[in-house]
Amino acid sequence: MTKKKISIVGSGFTGSTAAFIAASKGLADIVLVDTYGSLDPTTGKALDIMQAMPILHQNVDIKASNDYADTKDSDVVMITSGIARKPGMTRDDLVQTNQGIVEAATKEIVKYSPNCIIIVLTNPVDAMTYAVYKASGFEPNRVIGQSGVLDTARFRTFVAQALNVAVTDVTGFVLGGHGDTMVPLIRYSSVSGVPIADLMDEATIDTIIERTRNGGAEIVNLLGTGSAYYAPAAAMVDMAESIINDSNRVLPAIAYLNGEFKQEGIYIGVPVKLNKDGVESIVELQLTDEEQQAFNKSAEAVKATIQSLKSSN
Ligand SMILES: NC(=O)C1=CN([C@@H]2O[C@H](COP(=O)(O)OP(=O)(O)OC[C@H]3O[C@@H](n4cnc5c(N)ncnc54)[C@H](O)[C@@H]3O)[C@@H](O)[C@H]2O)C=CC1
Numbered sequence: 001m002t003k004k005k006i007s008i009v010g011s012g013f014t015g016s017t018a019a020f021i022a023a024s025k026g027l028a029d030i031v032l033v034d035t036y037g038s039l040d041p042t043t044g045k046a047l048d049i050m051q052a053m054p055i056l057h058q059n060v061d062i063k064a065s066n067d068y069a070d071t072k073d074s075d076v077v078m079i080t081s082g083i084a085r086k087p088g089m090t091r092d093d094l095v096q097t098n099q100g101i102v103e104a105a106t107k108e109i110v111k112y113s114p115n116c117i118i119i120v121l122t123n124p125v126d127a128m129t130y131a132v133y134k135a136s137g138f139e140p141n142r143v144i145g146q147s148g149v150l151d152t153a154r155f156r157t158f159v160a161q162a163l164n165v166a167v168t169d170v171t172g173f174v175l176g177g178h179g180d181t182m183v184p185l186i187r188y189s190s191v192s193g194v195p196i197a198d199l200m201d202e203a204t205i206d207t208i209i210e211r212t213r214n215g216g217a218e219i220v221n222l223l224g225t226g227s228a229y230y231a232p233a234a235a236m237v238d239m240a241e242s243i244i245n246d247s248n249r250v251l252p253a254i255a256y257l258n259g260e261f262k263q264e265g266i267y268i269g270v271p272v273k274l275n276k277d278g279v280e281s282i283v284e285l286q287l288t289d290e291e292q293q294a295f296n297k298s299a300e301a302v303k304a305t306i307q308s309l310k311s312s313n
């Protein structure tokens with residue numbers, strides 16, 4: 001079988017960490033691209049990751065580059081380039097700067113890998129995924145954003161800590177935009193099948209929901225500079241793995257809605273089935289009135305950010 005190829009655009013914290021995690025799983029050969037500033041730090045990171053491979057028993061190549069030609073024929077391309085927020089900022093404050101960066105990257109990506117699947121991480125990620133979709137000319141199933149795997153992982157972590165149970169036994173589903181309006185679906189959250197509403201009181205659940213919604217800001221404030229990267233990178237790799245291995249995993253991801261969940265023409269977090277074609281299908285859940293209202297509110301917030309995009313779209 002020919003080796004798969006993942007290109008990662010942006011060799012900052014999230015990009016280089018994703019390269020390390022994907023390489024440590026032996027998922028694919030990796031090209032780490034950064035066209036901003038000197039190539040040296042990217043080369044240093046790629047070399048460092050390569051030198052971990054003998055220890056981790058993996059046989060993959062990691063190449064640093066500032067030339068998109070090296071991304072040619074990628075199966076998956078992750079977009080992580082752009083600025084991150086600082087304490088006191090919202091993700092939406094990044095929209096103007098990051099739109100230009102992701103659109104420029106997209107033009108180059110599609111030129112060299114017309115058949116790839118693109119995973120977008122750059123914030124504000126729902127609107128950036130929309131901008132990449134428009135700039136790519138791809139069918140919407142081949143442009144996907146990352147938020148739900150991360151938001152759900154945060155939610156699962158807090159539930160596991162509160163109940164002192166193995167985090168691997170906690171399931172959940174966080175839908176909606178990657179912001180304060182995200183929608184953790186408590187009815188679909190369980191510990192080995194036992195609904196969490198049977199295991200903890202409402203006040204504890206509310207505290208966990210609030211902490212999940214502020215999960216990114218909590219880390220931004222603690223770091224002082226930059227934002228989270230270990231869990232975001234792991235989340236992107238989880239998605240890439242399902243695409244590369246054609247696994248049909250059902251994961252929450254930012255997908256284009258065409259009437260599903262009563263929304264149309266936007267990118268927002270919903271459960272999807274991910275395989276070699278990208279989003280094979282959207283898994284529609286029967287939401288309660290209250291859940292649908294919360295989802296609609298989140299969709300309105302995402303729409304407002306999409307509408308603020310510069311008119312190249
Ligand atoms: N969707 C999600 O769940 C998450 C999204 N993010 C977002 O991902 C993005 C990247 O975060 P980090 O990797 O931590 O940031 P970083 O600052 O460590 O890396 C960003 C990379 O983008 C490149 N870059 C910066 N300005 C550029 C420009 N004008 N043109 C081309 N490249 C440029 C830099 O060279 C740098 O390597 C941010 O927008 C951040 O908010 C971060 C974590 C989670």
Ligand SMILES: O=C([O-])CC(=O)C(=O)O
Pocket residue numbers: 084085091123150178215216217219220227228232
């Ligand atoms: O909070 C941020 O700016 C980065 C991010 O999206 C996250 O960690 O969820």
